[in-house]
Amino acid sequence: MPSPAHRQMIRRLLAMAAVGLGIMAYGLVRVEPWPSLFGLTPIIVSQLWQIDRFVAVYEEGLRRAAAAGS
Numbered sequence: 001m002p003s004p005a006h007r008q009m010i011r012r013l014l015a016m017a018a019v020g021l022g023i024m025a026y027g028l029v030r031v032e033p034w035p036s037l038f039g040l041t042p043i044i045v046s047q048l049w050q051i052d053r054f055v056a057v058y059e060e061g062l063r064r065a066a067a068a069g070s
Contacts (some may be wrong), residue, residue: 010053013053014050016042019042020039020040020046022041023038023039024038024039025039056069
């Protein structure tokens with residue numbers, strides 16, 4: 001189970017992706033490339049950062065399991 005600090009950061013990353021989604025949707029509706037690309041950037045960055053956070057959560061779980069098994 002992720003710690004509260006991890007959960008809070010994941011919520012922030014999801015919020016960042018949601019903002020990017022809104023900007024990207026605006027660009028797609030208006031058929032403008034720059035808002036579309038600008039909106040896509042925070043989505044991709046937040047997803048990559050989220051992958052990194054999940055690796056940290058997984059490693060933390062391994063450490064806890066190893067400590068409990070000792």
